[in-house]
Amino acid sequence: MASDKVKTFTDATFATDTSKGLVLVDFWAEWCAPCRRLAPVVDQIADQYAGRLTVAKMDIDKHSQTPAQFMIRGIPTLLLFKDGKVVDTIVGLVDKADLSRTIDKHL
Amino acid sequence: MTHARQVIIIGSGPAGLTAALYASRANLSPLVIEGIEAGGQLMLTTMVENWPGFRDGIMGPDLMTELRAQALRFGAEIVQGDVASIDLSERPFRLRVGDDTYTADALILATGASARWLELGVDRQLSGRGVSTCATCDGFFFRGRRVAVVGGGDTALEEAIYLSKLASDVVLVHRRAELRGSKVMQDKVKALPNIRFVWNAEVVGINDVAKGEVTSMVLRDTLSGATTEEPIDGIFIAIGHTPNTRLVQGQVDLLDNGYIRTHHGSRTSVPGVFAAGDVQDHVYRQAVTAAGSGCMAAIDAERFLSGTGH
Known part of the structure; x- marks a missing residue:
């Protein structure tokens, strides 16, 4: 089940959406099987870090400018932003414990 | 607990x-x-x-x-x-x-x-930046671009066929002079006009880590030892x-x-x-x-x- 704490980002507002605080963005697409595997991990992270971390998804089929801007050539890719700057990138699958450790470094 | x-x-x-x-x-x-x-x-x-x-x-x-x-x-x-x-x-x-x-x-x-990687070091660093082990996952990013597939087995042939529908050109790089994949797959690959073969070649380098994207690969001819650089936008590794x-x-x-x-x-x-x-x-x-x-x-x-x- 998807967490209601996960937001949906768009090309139009991406810069402002990521400009403040710690923001984790999951770049995914419907046809991407590994992305479906990662989704529950991202949902759990959103619940666990509610209030401390903004968690969002971006569908690369619908929004292509942002993935191009960050030179994403594979999904799933997770970008972690702090006050508008990319502070960590995770390409491919990751388990919850490793993702938590990455986030904790920047909290 | x-x-x-x-x-x-x-x-x-x-x-x-x-x-x-x-x-x-x-x-x-x-x-x-x-x-x-x-x-x-x-x-x-x-x-x-x-x-x-x-x-x-x-x-x-x-x-x-x-x-x-x-x-x-x-x-x-x-x-x-x-x-x-x-x-x-x-x-x-x-x-x-x-x-x-x-x-x-x-x-x-x-x-x-x-999936096995090339173990060049750079292939892992450029993972998600143009180097991939999964065409169905990442082929999307290479529409109309030039890509390489490394390997000669069924997996490599499947990846090449899938990518040929998206990429402008697919270069299949194989260490030997003949494919290992099944006859059915070989026939399918050879019938596709935008798949080119480079035989007896190994990928020994991938550029460009500094830019954070794939711009070219360095190939070594396994017979002569000569190296050549070939411009490419993405590399799919299918070596087992x-x-x-x-x-x-x-x-x-x-x-x-x-x-x-x-x-x-x-x-x-x-x-x-x-x-x-x-x-x-x-x-x-x-x-x-x-x-x-x-x-x-x-x-x-x-x-x-x-x-x-x-």
């Missing part, structure tokens, strides 16, 4: 889920620990045309969804997560998953195999798989090539530990043989448990 189980299955590909199906029908209430690559290699495929019973083929992810549901229907329990460590020094065996510890009277290893044995290294016997040694069906060198699927199969490596060996492991585990008073 510690959870005690009769049978734990590590891995959720065709081997793991078939083991779960059989073990649950034998009332062993198996626990499956899915692993980070849940569903296994079939999750990254498209149409599977050689799974018996589906004359028109079935999509790999759909097949795994069905297998999973079938195992659940008979009472298997499936948990997400990756096993951090296993202790096989005494029974029950102990496994750590996140903050939880599990004990198992019998263990089935179905951890499969993962490595068995996932990290958790049990030094605890169960492995073959020289790194696969788990099994004997008398699915038995490993440790009584009570069984292995199924690609982690112990360097010969057939098919979904249907993995499923078959998963069935064997469940039956072997059931007999082991009944023989030791469970």
Whole structure:
């Protein structure tokens, strides 16, 4: 089940959406099987870090400018932003414990 | 928290889920620990045309969804997560998953195999930046671009065929002068106009790490030793798989090539530990043989448990 704490980002507002605080963005697409595997991990992270971390998804089929801007050539890719700057990138699958450790470094 | 189980299955590909199906029908209430690559290699495929019973083929992810549901229907329990460590020094065996510890009277290893990288260093650094081991995942980013596929087996040919529909040009780089893949796949590849072959060549370098994207590859001719640089936008590596044995290294016997040694069906060198699927199969490596060996492991585990008073 998807967490209601996960937001949906768009090309139009991406810069402002990521400009403040710690923001984790999951770049995914419907046809991407590994992305479906990662989704529950991202949902759990959103619940666990509610209030401390903004968690969002971006569908690369619908929004292509942002993935191009960050030179994403594979999904799933997770970008972690702090006050508008990319502070960590995770390409491919990751388990919850490793993702938590990455986030904790920047909290 | 510690959870005690009769049978734990590590891995959720065709081997793991078939083991779960059989073990649950034998009332062993198996626990499956899915692993980070849940569903296994079939999750990254498209149409599977050689799974018996589906004359028109079935999509790999759909097949795994069905297998999973079938195992659940008979009472298997499936948990997400990756096993951090296993202790096989005494029974029950102990496994750590996140903050939880599990004990198992019998263990089935179905951890499969993962795509092998070139081990250039740069290929990992450029993972997700133009280097990929999964065309169906990442081909999307290379519409109208030039890509290379490295390898000469069925996987490489499948990747090349898939990419030929998206990319402008596909260069297939192979170490030898002939393909290893099946005749059916070879014929399909050779009929596609935008696939070009580079024979007797190895990828010895990929640029450009500083830019954070793939701009070219360096090829070495395996006969002459000459190197050439070829501009390219993406590289798909399909040079085979490595068995996932990290958790049990030094605890169960492995073959020289790194696969788990099994004997008398699915038995490993440790009584009570069984292995199924690609982690112990360097010969057939098919979904249907993995499923078959998963069935064997469940039956072997059931007999082991009944023989030791469970």
